[in-house]
Amino acid sequence: MGRRSDHSREELRALILEEGHRQLSQVGFARFSAREVAKRIGYSIGTIYNVFGSYDALLLALNGRTLDLWLAFLEGRLAGCEEGRLDAAIEAYFDFALGHRHAWTALYDFRLPEGALPSEDYRGKVAAITAVIVREIAAVLPPDVCEEALPLARSLLASVHGHCFFALNGTFAMLGEGDPLAAAKARVADALARFGAR
Amino acid sequence: MGRRSDHSREELRALILEEGHRQLSQVGFARFSAREVAKRIGYSIGTIYNVFGSYDALLLALNGRTLDLWLAFLEGRLAGCEEGRLDAAIEAYFDFALGHRHAWTALYDFRLPEGALPSEDYRGKVAAITAVIVREIAAVLPPDVCEEALPLARSLLASVHGHCFFALNGTFAMLGEGDPLAAAKARVADALARFGAR
DNA sequence: TAAAAAATTAGACATTGTTCAATTGATCTG
DNA sequence: CAGATCAATTGAACAATGTCTAATTTTTTA
Numbered sequence: 001m002g003r004r005s006d007h008s009r010e011e012l013r014a015l016i017l018e019e020g021h022r023q024l025s026q027v028g029f030a031r032f033s034a035r036e037v038a039k040r041i042g043y044s045i046g047t048i049y050n051v052f053g054s055y056d057a058l059l060l061a062l063n064g065r066t067l068d069l070w071l072a073f074l075e076g077r078l079a080g081c082e083e084g085r086l087d088a089a090i091e092a093y094f095d096f097a098l099g100h101r102h103a104w105t106a107l108y109d110f111r112l113p114e115g116a117l118p119s120e121d122y123r124g125k126v127a128a129i130t131a132v133i134v135r136e137i138a139a140v141l142p143p144d145v146c147e148e149a150l151p152l153a154r155s156l157l158a159s160v161h162g163h164c165f166f167a168l169n170g171t172f173a174m175l176g177e178g179d180p181l182a183a184a185k186a187r188v189a190d191a192l193a194r195f196g197a198r
Numbered sequence: 199m200g201r202r203s204d205h206s207r208e209e210l211r212a213l214i215l216e217e218g219h220r221q222l223s224q225v226g227f228a229r230f231s232a233r234e235v236a237k238r239i240g241y242s243i244g245t246i247y248n249v250f251g252s253y254d255a256l257l258l259a260l261n262g263r264t265l266d267l268w269l270a271f272l273e274g275r276l277a278g279c280e281e282g283r284l285d286a287a288i289e290a291y292f293d294f295a296l297g298h299r300h301a302w303t304a305l306y307d308f309r310l311p312e313g314a315l316p317s318e319d320y321r322g323k324v325a326a327i328t329a330v331i332v333r334e335i336a337a338v339l340p341p342d343v344c345e346e347a348l349p350l351a352r353s354l355l356a357s358v359h360g361h362c363f364f365a366l367n368g369t370f371a372m373l374g375e376g377d378p379l380a381a382a383k384a385r386v387a388d389a390l391a392r393f394g395a396r
Numbered sequence: 397t398a399a400a401a402a403a404t405t406a407g408a409c410a411t412t413g414t415t416c417a418a419t420t421g422a423t424c425t426g
Numbered sequence: 427c428a429g430a431t432c433a434a435t436t437g438a439a440c441a442a443t444g445t446c447t448a449a450t451t452t453t454t455t456a
Contacts, residue, residue: 004403004404004451004452004453005403005452005453009403030309033442033443033444034443034444035442035443035444043404043405044404044405044406045405045406045444045445046403046404046405046406046445046446046447047403047404047405049444049445049446050403050404054444054445055443055444055445108306108363108367109307111228111367117368118368118372123372126369126372126373127372127373130373150374151375151381154364154370154373154374154375154381155361155375155381155382155384155385156385157360157364158357158360158361158363158364158369158370158378158381158382159356159357159360159361159385160360161360161363161364162355162356162357162358162359162360162361162363163353163356163357163360165306165356165359165360165363166352166355166356166359169306169309170315171324171356172352172356174316174321174324174325175324175325175328175352176348176352177349177352177353180356183349183352183353183356184353184356186353186389187353187354187357187385187388187389190385190388190389190391190392191384191385191388191389193388193392194388194391200418200419200420200421200422200433200434200435200436201419201420201421201422201432201433201434201435202420202421202422202434202435203421203422203434207434231411231412231413232412232413233411233412233413241435241436242435242436242437243413243414243436243437244414244415244416244434244435244436244437245434245435245436247413247414247415248434248435252413252414253412253413253414
């Protein structure tokens with residue numbers, strides 16, 4: 001078959017991303033197959049290469065979509081939340097990861113070849129999620145140490161990530177930890193207490 | 199070719215593990231190939247399946263080897279270290295991961311099929327590393343809260359892991375964090391301060 | 397209407413994990 | 427020592443993957 005006009009380039013891109021994300025969410029990164037995605041949307045594998053250029057680019061786009069969903073989820077939880085916003089953010093971190101296990105895990109399972117940087121676009125999405133945490137931390141920090149909000153946010157993000165990661169990959173279960181979320185909150189509280197946060 | 203007596207079962211197992219670990223360390227989990235390992239030791243792929251039974255079992259054994267090395271590295275650093283032992287342990291955590299990037303990363307990239315548990319042996323190795331941290335935390339904790347050492351150790355392990363993970367996967371670089379190790383140490387100190395550790 | 401451009405496909409390629417019948421060497425038995 | 431038994435090793439076969447490219451077909455342009 002040759003050129004056909006079932007879908008515009010943009011529609012095709014959206015189609016692949018949608019089916020790809022469904023697939024990734026169902027089977028996980030290890031079993032994900034670009035060929036299978038092509039089959040499901042009724043196009044051939046070559047078309048995916050036309051649109052995305054490579055397997056890596058496709059996966060980066062899929063992970064980008066996950067980051068979009070994650071950010072929206074986070075902001076949704078925070079909207080209309082008066083107090084305990086930081087705890088709510090940590091809960092949202094966990095809940096998203098638990099609710100989108102495979103997609104969230106793929107964010108970290110997939111790695112670009114050594115030395116390759118993700119696109120500016122992708123980095124922006126990661127920065128956007130970080131910015132939410134920076135904002136929330138700045139809000140509870142005393143004014144005189146508020147320039148510490150960014151480094152602290154990066155560090156607390158890493159701490160929460162570690163807890164969430166261990167919760168999902170079974171390490172915590174192996175070690176008998178029953179409430180990873182509570183532990184993560186406690187560590188964040190520990191740090192904030194030291195900075196005299198309210 | 200049929201049966202040959204170049205190596206005993208145990209020697210063969212050691213041979214595969216050694217070459218496999220070399221391979222894993224060089225090319226990383228994503229590009230690791232059991233076939234390639236077989237080729238390099240001069241046996242056929244079937245032999246690896248005879249000895250390990252499956253690809254998953256082989257990888258679990260390789261990761262087990264990494265855990266052994268890691269534990270030895272940790273204890274080696276701690277031996278003869280009088281003060282600042284916890285900081286030394288965190289440094290060792292980072293240094294091992296940085297010095298064995300691919301092998302360390304494979305510990306988390308590789309996952310058993312859903313629901314499958316690692317062997318008792320493997321779980322023991324993870325527990326052994328945890329036990330070191332429990333011991334070191336218990337040593338600095340006031341006696342009246344020393345039953346908190348285990349949960350605290352699990353949680354701090356997760357925090358340090360998150361920092362180390364972000365340092366290696368590029369997240370910290372993306373966010374402008376220049377000293378992940380210092381950040382990890384600071385978070386651990388925050389938590390210990392709250393428990394009145396010395 | 398004819399020529400140029402673009403999109404889509406199908407197939408070839410090298411690799412992978414996995415399985416298994418056949419083979420070959422070692423070991424036991426009489 | 428010869429023959430039977432046993433166990434380890436192989437290599438080929440399979441299905442699947444990412445990747446690339448020549449051919450085909452449709453759309454657009456001249």
